[in-house]
Amino acid sequence: MGGLEHEGAVGYGRPPVSSRFVKGRSGNPAGRPPRSREQKPPYESVLGQTFTIRDDGVERQVTAIELLLLKLAKRGLEGDTGVSRTLLGLIKQVREEQQASEPLTIILVSVEPGSVAGALERLRMATKLDPYRETARMAIEPWVVEAALERLPAPLAPYQQRIVVDATRMPKKVRWPQWWSEPP
Known part of the structure; x- marks a missing residue:
């Protein structure tokens, strides 16, 4: 802007020469601190939290994972076909894993005639x-x-x-x- 400019000028966008980055030298010589092996990924700390829900008038504690699955199941039962398909895929995957590790258990439940439609x-x-x-x-x-x-x-x-x-x-x-x- 009409003024004299020299190499040693200090001001906005021109830090002192002594504090400028030096070519070939890291700006973070100590490097990133090592990550603790005990430190959990952030999603584990969130999904491991417990919440209180009320189910048929009874309060109970559930983890965030259970709460998420309950919400997805509710949306699926309300007619959200995308959520239903996702849940069916998860259920199929879990069943396949269980069948590989556990013997099949069959439980017989008898119901009153006429109660099936309501259920x-x-x-x-x-x-x-x-x-x-x-x-x-x-x-x-x-x-x-x-x-x-x-x-x-x-x-x-x-x-x-x-x-x-x-x-x-x-x-x-x-x-x-x-x-x-x-x-x-």
């Missing part, structure tokens, strides 16, 4: 087509159909496929297997 509605596995009739027809949710098809040991016959399509609430949302021949 299916409560679990959001099926929807009553006429909510005002006690004996109304039920329609199976798409995510349940997908999960059941993954577990089949052999493909269904075409007449069986038609029954499944007719019993599904939103058949166009189901990812049908490649062998499926009956269109929704």
Whole structure:
């Protein structure tokens, strides 16, 4: 700006020559401090925290991982198909790991006649087509159909496929297997 400028000038953007970086010498000669082996990654400290939730009027402690899975399950049951597919993939992965390490245990539970429809509605596995009739027809949710098809040991016959399509609430949302021949 019209003034004289010399090499030793000090000011904004021009630190004293003695404190400037020297070529070939590190700006951090001590280097990064070593990481402690006991130090947990940040996600472990977050996911290990406990929270208090109220389940049917009873308070209980859950970890952040359990809380996250409960929230995802709730969204899946509310009809979020993306979350449902993700959860089904996780469940499948966990089951495969468990089957490799543990023997299979079968638990029989008996229910009263007529209580199955109410249980299916409560679990959001099926929807009553006429909510005002006690004996109304039920329609199976798409995510349940997908999960059941993954577990089949052999493909269904075409007449069986038609029954499944007719019993599904939103058949166009189901990812049908490649062998499926009956269109929704």
